[in-house]
Amino acid sequence: MNGRGYVCLIWVVGDRCAVNSYVEAVRELACEILELMAAGLRVPDTSMLSNFLRDSDSDSLLRLNHYPPLQLLQLLNTSNKIGFGEHTDPQILTILRSNDVPGLQISPQDGFWVPVSPHPSTAFCVNVGDALQALTNGRFLSVRHRAMVNSCRTRMSMAYFGAPAPNARIACPPELLSPHKPNLYRPFTWDEYKKATYSTKLGDTRLRFFTVQSDHDDLSE
Ligand SMILES: O=C(O)CCC(=O)C(=O)O
Numbered sequence: 001m002n003g004r005g006y007v008c009l010i011w012v013v014g015d016r017c018a019v020n021s022y023v024e025a026v027r028e029l030a031c032e033i034l035e036l037m038a039a040g041l042r043v044p045d046t047s048m049l050s051n052f053l054r055d056s057d058s059d060s061l062l063r064l065n066h067y068p069p070l071q072l073l074q075l076l077n078t079s080n081k082i083g084f085g086e087h088t089d090p091q092i093l094t095i096l097r098s099n100d101v102p103g104l105q106i107s108p109q110d111g112f113w114v115p116v117s118p119h120p121s122t123a124f125c126v127n128v129g130d131a132l133q134a135l136t137n138g139r140f141l142s143v144r145h146r147a148m149v150n151s152c153r154t155r156m157s158m159a160y161f162g163a164p165a166p167n168a169r170i171a172c173p174p175e176l177l178s179p180h181k182p183n184l185y186r187p188f189t190w191d192e193y194k195k196a197t198y199s200t201k202l203g204d205t206r207l208r209f210f211t212v213q214s215d216h217d218d219l220s221e
């Protein structure tokens with residue numbers, strides 16, 4: 001247990017070849033999605049977002065989550081139905097798939113949770129992360145989500161988090177700025193954002209430390 005519920009984080013060490021092929025394929029998918037998003041935003045350089053993931057120093061990662069069934073957890077005298085507490089993903093884009101056990105929920109609005117049905121053989125769930133929200137000046141919003149445990153079945157999920165390189169500068173392109181849409185976030189590096197992530201709680205909205213108005217906010221408050 002890692003203090004985030006009953007999620008068991010496994011860093012992949014098994015069949016490297018299969019894992020590498022999977023990561024390459026989902027990275028390509030994420031890049032194509034980001035290029036379509038950039039085109040939709042009419043950014044002249046449509047690879048401006050995908051380049052972050054293609055960078056050889058990209059901090060992208062693959063995470064496997066394992067949620068034992070509630071019945072089993074109750075034998076251990078714990079009955080927390082939340083497997084992974086509510087949060088937004090800090091990175092640019094997440095490509096997630098799970099086995100056929102439901103559990104993922106998204107919150108389009110405070111206090112409301114909408115279940116996302118699993119489609120293990122036909123569909124991925126794609127989450128906008130905080131860095132993409134900043135890069136698009138809030139045109140795309142990072143989605144708050146959580147994962148519940150199932151009462152009798154084990155749930156497993158696999159998430160590819162497409163991230164920038166540590167020293168990459170996260171700044172909205174000038175084409176997305178106008179007097180009516182001024183910059184919401186000050187430029188920051190991915191390293192700075194990761195530090196903010198580590199020094200706050202899982203469910204915190206860390207982008208607030210990077211809003212233009214909060215230039216002088218103290219992370220330790
Ligand atoms: O297991 C899930 O469906 C969600 C996992 C998740 O949100 C994460 O790993 O960041």
Ligand SMILES: [Fe+2]
Nearest residue numbers: 087088089145
């Ligand atoms: Fe997540």
